Amino acid sequence: MAEQGRYRVLPGPEPDTLRLLDRTTCEPAVVSTGGSEDESGSDDAGSGAPIGDLRPGYLVDAALDWTTQRPTVESVSVVRPTLFAFADGVDPMFEAARETWQAARSEGEAMNTQVLRNTDNEVTGAVYVFAESGERGRLEEFREGARPLEPLLDRVAESRGEAPRAVFVLRPAGGGFTAVAITLRKDGQLAETMRDTYDCPRPDEPLVEGD
Known part of the structure; x- marks a missing residue:
């Protein structure tokens, strides 16, 4: 059954x-x-x-x-119909993620977060950074479900409501940390920019109508 x-x-x-x-x-x-x-x-x-x-x-x-x-x-x-994308060895990592990681390092923290805004100061998403540790990297843990992305999505939903998001899990070419960028709008400008920058084209979605 x-x-x-x-x-x-x-x-x-x-x-x-x-x-x-x-x-x-x-x-x-x-x-x-x-x-x-x-x-x-x-x-x-x-x-x-x-x-x-x-x-x-x-x-x-x-x-x-x-x-x-x-x-x-x-x-x-x-x-x-939230979408996840995973990219390893990205170069360059986007500026907000680098800044967030540098702030974490300066404070001796293994993770940090920052709200993402556009040029009009409107909130467009959030970025979380996590230090790499152990034999298996953070990117692999997120991709395999060993470290679920659910708490991060839930945190965004608490302040912005439930909606389809675009989530980008990125590790820079030099390693050291993994960034998780969550865009408020799955089809927004930030999501499209991330897809273009990191060669993560949006897949076709036969099960989603009018999205």
């Missing part, structure tokens, strides 16, 4: 896969996107759920069948 839950979509570890991060338990499940058989011999394309049209960052309600070795998505619906 399929179990219903709310999940954040993350990139999968292999081609034709995605991770679904449980919003309650923060446990990831790897699912096939269809077009190839999973380890259990089942094919998600046969479930009728449009798994292949999901994009990293989407918040979804999904019913998962756990009777197979790799869970099968029986049904899925998009709650909020």
